[in-house]
Amino acid sequence: MKDEKKDQPEPGIYECPDCGQLQQVDERDYSIPPCPGCNIDIDSNNKVNKPKTDQ
Incomplete structure (x- = not known):
């Protein structure tokens, strides 16, 4: 399978x-x-590359 x-x-x-x-x-998450604010679908192209700032 x-x-x-x-x-x-x-x-x-x-x-x-x-x-x-x-x-x-x-x-x-599968999608x-x-x-939640405007209830539109977020495209996978809209990924934000946030630097990891965990101290």
């Missing part, structure tokens, strides 16, 4: 193109959740 993970988003932070709200996506 093959893993159907082709359309699974990469884990990370995604930004809503409309209002700029950030959505956290981790490896357990990018829609923006």
Whole structure:
């Protein structure tokens, strides 16, 4: 049985193109959740590359 993970988003932070709200996506998520503010779908191209600043 093959893993159907082709359309699974990469884990990370995604930004809503409309209002700029950030959505956290981790490896357990099978899709990018829609923006809670304006309820539009966030495209996988809208990944934000945040530098890790965990001290």
